[in-house]
Amino acid sequence: MALSDAKLRALKPAEKIYQAADEGGLSLVIHPGGTKTWQYRYRIGGRGAKQEKVTLGNYPDFPLADARAWRDDCRGLVQRGVSPMALRRGDPTPATASPAVMEMAQAFRAAWCGDVMARERAEEAKAQAASTVQTFAEVWYSEMVEPANSNPRNIRRVLDKDVIPAIGGKQVSEVTVTDVLAITDRIKDRGADQMALATRNVLKRLFSYAIAREVATFNPAAAIEAKFIATAKSRDVALTPDEVGRLLRAIYRSSMKRAQKLALHLLILCMVRKSELIEAQWDEFDLAKAEWSVPAERMKKDRPHFVPLSRQAAAMLEELRGLAGGSAYVFPSTHNMNQPIAHSTLNVAVRSLAVDVRDFVIHDFRRTASTCLNEAGFNSDWVEKCLAHEQKGVRGVYNRAQYASQRRDMLQWWADFVDAQVQDTGGKVIIGPFGKASQVA
Incomplete structure (x- = not known):
């Protein structure tokens, strides 16, 4: 059946290319991407001849009436032995053609070829831009x-x-x-x-x-x-308390910068993500109250996060304020005080350590703290809130408590516990002027 404007508007793309036929060899080709292109099929020399096809352009750029007028002009040329596709390519009209056929071919080029080719070039440029x-x-x-x-x-x-x-x-x-x-x-x-x-x-x-x-x-x-590219690492690594102690002793014995040592220690104590710490700015902290408020835009779930600071963490931050040299960032870049250190800085520092601890990544510090705190019998809701994990389901809907005082006590216990692991060594490890002592033996 012949096409109509209503039928054309109703045609939808499918997984594979398909055609909707009109009359007299005209059809509309619908592509999976939604493009709809007019096409005319013909044979010059009768049924036994090879079938050729020529395209006009896209619907609705060329409406149905224009497509049928183009088809009729194509059919007139075919009946006189002239290929519309050849004219589209710019091939010369056969020298044997009569003056009337030559005139018809010239009119066809003027009416359709220039406009269509210009449109095709524009559509090709548009398609090129769309497929970058x-x-x-x-x-x-x-x-x-x-x-x-x-x-x-x-x-x-x-x-x-x-x-x-x-x-x-x-x-x-x-x-x-x-x-x-x-x-x-x-x-x-x-x-x-x-x-x-x-x-x-x-x-x-x-x-x-x-x-x-x-x-x-x-x-x-x-x-x-x-x-x-890389060997996928298990995301189930939680360091043992002994490994935490060995790791921190290796960090403080290393030649890495003091601010980097404190950053790695704070990641263990505060249970935050690396980006949340290294991008921190001083206006997020109230060290007098030992509080850190991470704004929503820097959190993975776009929700603000409150971190109660242990005595050790607050003391480290006081030291870092002096090391920051007046920058707005807690960990300013050495190249630009108006930017934080690069995300790779701490990774590179950790890889340079000579430490007998199994393979781990910095993100495993969060799992380590969570595992130790749960094993110590602390409420799992308090632990999850420290990790900024939001509970799902009905429990998550009704449980909006911040557990601020409970989390403060728990994080202080955790900081003291970590101190104890560092102290468990036969040699001296110079940690610095924060926390309970300047030297750990």
């Missing part, structure tokens, strides 16, 4: 990541920090394995092997979507096995 990594990544993020992830900020950070600056201007279909390796190698050079692996996994998902949307035919990230 940056533009396509935004589509993938809004359509697939945000709706399906309760916390998509980690993926957003990967795209903004490492992917788009490196290959954002490239066509998705032109990204190679070498491009992906260059990105992961740069991340590993920062001392963040696990982040390099996570970035490869994000790219793998992005290109899988690109293949499904027919923007690419190859997944360069999937071609790289994870083991060639």
Whole structure:
């Protein structure tokens, strides 16, 4: 049956390309991405001849009436032995053609070819822009990541920090394995092997979507096995009390900067994430009250977080205020006092340690504290609140308590417990002028 404007508007894309036929060889081709293109099929020389096809442009840029007028002009040329596709390519009209046919071909070029080719060039340029990594990544993020992830900020950070600056201007279909390796190698050079692996996994998902949307035919990230980037680390590492003591003794005996030693110690005592500590600013602290209020925009779940400070933690921060040199940041960069230290700084410092402790990452400090506190019999709600973990379900809805006094007592117990592990050594470890003593034997 012939097409109508109502039928055309009702046509929806499917997983595969399909056609909706009109009459006289005219049809509309519907692509999975939603593009709808007019097409005319014909044979010059009768049924036994090879079928050819020519395209006009997209609907609704060319409405149904225009498409039928174009089809009729194409049919007139075919009946006279002239290929519309050849005219579109710019081929000359056959020398044997009569003057009337030559005039018809010239009119066809004037009416359709120039306009269509100009539109096609514009559409091609538009398609090129739409299929760059940056533009396509935004589509993938809004359509697939945000709706399906309760916390998509980690993926957003990967795209903004490492992917788009490196290959954002490239066509998705032109990204190679070498491009992906260059990105992961740069991340590993920062001392963040696990982040390099996570970035490869994000790219793998992005290109899988690109293949499904027919923007690419190859997944360069999937071609790289994870083991060639980094070995995935178990997320079940919790250091024993003895390992905590050995680690801190190694930290204070090392040649790393004093502020870095205190930062690693504070991560163990305060149970916060690394980014929450190294990006901290002095206006978040009330050291007189031994309180730290982390603003929502710096928290993983976009909720403000309150940290009661133990005596040791407050003393360390007093020392750090002197080391900060007037910067607004607790841990200012040595290159720019108006910025915090890089995220890789503490990772590099830890990797330089000579310490007999099993493989761990800084994030495992949180699990270590949680494990020790739960084993010591503290209320799990207090522990989860220190970790800024929000409970789900009915219990989470009704349990909004901050447990401020309980958490303060618990974190003080934890700081004293950690002190005890450091003291359990036969040699001297110079820790510094904070806490209960300047020297631990």
